[in-house]
Amino acid sequence: MCVIETSPVVETRRLVLRAPAPQDAPRIAALANDLDIARMTKRMPHPFQMRDADDFVLQVASQDPRRANTFVIDHEDVGPIGVIGLFEGEDRVPETGYWIGREYWGRGFATEALDAALVWASRKWKRRALVAGHFADNPASGRVLEKAGFLYTGETRRAWSRARRAEADTRMMVWLA
Secondary structure, eight states: OOOOOOOOOEEOSSEEEEOOOGGGHHHHHHHHOOHHHHTTSSSOOSSOOHHHHHHHHHHHHTOOTTTEEEEEEEETTTEEEEEEEEEOOSSSSOEEEEEEOGGGTTSSHHHHHHHHHHHHHHHTSOOSEEEEEEETTOHHHHHHHHHTTOEEEEEEEEEEETTTTEEEEEEEEEEEO
């Protein structure tokens, strides 16, 4: 018997979290090519070009779903507005990270997407804890994490930001299901 794994889909009131598709690459490239977004992530390059978006879609398609799940945050009216991922990294528990396109900041989309991803992680992915970090100069991300139930651990790490080409202080947080 052959079992085909399908990518998870998570729906909220305004959003659908789903696997990125090749047709999403132009929109992802357009949104992600913003230094103010890229510099708040560890892995995103700047400039973020079409080939980076194509590579991202391919990389997500090759993820082992037992170890990582990455979703496009798809708004019901406008299509992709950001990305959220959950993945096993250097910590004992999986990590989450996300970004939202600048024109969608301040509307609760990051919180809505993170809340949905956490429910999915606990119910379907069977994770009982997640970690997250935000650069110290990005308190808005910390507020999103707090609204979703993350607590500060008191640990600050130095983490490399590809877009900054430098390390930045990262305030660590934990979520327990």
